[in-house]
Amino acid sequence: MIRPGLLLRLVVFTALIAFLAMPDRFAGLLAPLTDNGAPAIYNQGSLVSLTLSHLFTVALATSAATIVAVGLAIFVTRPAGAEFLALSRAAVNIGQTFPPVAVLALSVPAMGFGEGPTRLALFLYGLLPIFENSLVGLSTLPPAVVESASAMGMTGRQRLLKVELPLAMPLIIEGIRLSAVIGLATATIGSTVAAKGLGEVIVAGLQSNNLAFVVQGGVITGILAVLISDGFQILARRTSKRRGASPQASRPATDGQQAPV
Template sequence: MSAASLRIAAFVLLVAFVSAPQLFAFVFEPLTENGAPAIYNQGSLLSLTLAHLRTVFGAVVASTIVAVLLGIFVTRPAGMEFLPLSRSIVNIGQTFPPVAVLAVAVPIVGFGEAPTLIALFLYGLLPIFENTLSGLTQVPPLVLDAAKGMGMSPRQRLLGVELPLALPVILAGIRLSAIINLGTATIGSTVAAKGLGEVIIAGLQSNNVAFILQGGLVVALLAALLHDGLMTLERTIASRLGRSM
C-alpha cells in the first residue's frame, strides 16, 4: 500500500470513527469491565474533536503571528539588541508547564477555553520563533545583495525574498508547534474546555480503558495526519523554491 493510500485510509477511518463511533463498539468491548460502555457516551466525539481542533488552530495562529513578527523584528538592524530579551520571553512557555499556566490563568480569565488558549499560545511560541530566526538568517547574503542591487527596498526584500525563502523552515516550526499543542490541548478539559481530553479524563475517572484508548487514538491520528500534511506542504514549497533558484 502506498503512502497516499495509507493517508486516505487513516483519514477515512478517523472520520468514520468520530462520526459513528458505535460502529466500532466491538473493537473496544474486550477492554471494558462490569458492563461499562464500550464507546464514550457523555458527549459527541465529533463535536469534541472539532472543538479540540478549533482550540489548537486558534492557539497556533496566535503563536505564529507573534513569533514570526518577533523573529522579523530581531533580525532587523533596529531590533537585534532585543534578541536575548525576545528569547527569554518565548522561553516562558517552555519553562512553565501548561498545567501551571492553567492554574495561573483560571483565576484571571475563568474556566473554559480561554485559559487553554493562553497555555497553548505560550507553549507554541518557541519552535516557531526559533525556526523563523533560522530561516531568515540562513538566506544567502548573495541573494540579498542581488535584491538590493535591483533597487528593492528593505520591505520589498523582506516580503519578496527573505520570507519566501525562509517559509519552509518557518512551516517546520509551525508543524512542530501544532503537533505539540494537539497533545497538550487534552489538559484543557481539567478547566472545563471542550476537547478530547474529556474522553481521556472520563476513562481515568471510571477506570474505563476503552474511553482512554479512544481519546488517545483520535489525538494520535489527528497528529499523524497533520504532521504528514504539513510535511508535504513544506516539501512542495521547498521544491518550488529550488526550481525557481
C-alpha cells in the same frame, strides 16, 4: 500509482472519519476494554463536536503563536531590533519554562474555567519552535540573494516580502508544524479546566476506570497529530521545491529544543 505510505494514511483518515461519524459501529472492537457492562463508546458528548473543539482550540493558539513568533523573528533580524534578540528569546522561552499545567493553574483565577486558559497555555508553549525556526530561516539566507535584491532597488519591505520570507518559508512551516503537533497533544489537559476537547474523553475514562474511553481519546488525538504533521511536511517540501531550497535548509528544530543559529 499511489505510494504505500500515502495509501496507508488515506485508509487511516477514512477509518477516523467513519469512527467519528458512526462510533457505535465500532463498539464491538472496544467492548473487551470495558468492565461490568460499561459503555464501550463515549456517551457523555459528541465525539465529532469534541474533536472539532479540540482542533479549533489548537488552530487558534497556533495561529496566534505564529503571528507573534514570526513577527518577533522579523523584528530581531532587522538592524533596529538586533539588540532585542536575547530579550525576545527569553520571552518565547516562557512557555517552555512553565509547564502547561502551571499556566492553567495560574490563569484560571484571572480568566475563569473554559477554553481561555487552555488557549493561553498552548500559545505560550508554541512560541519557541516557530520563533527559532523563523529566526534560522531569516538569518541564514544566501548573502548573494539578499544583495541582489537590494541592487535591484527593492526597499526593505519589498525584500522581506518578496525574497526573505519566501526563502525562509520552509523552515517557518516546519516550526508551525512542531507547534501544532505539540499543541494537539497538550490540549488534552484542557479538560481539567472544563475546556471542550478530546481530553474530556480521556479524563472520563480515567475517572470511571474505562479503558475504552481512554483509548478512544488517545487514538483520535494521535491520528490527528500524525495527519496534521504529514500535511505540514508536504507543504514544507512543496514550498522548498518551488523556491529551490535545499533539503538541508528546511530541517526543523528538534521538538522542545532551540535550533542552532
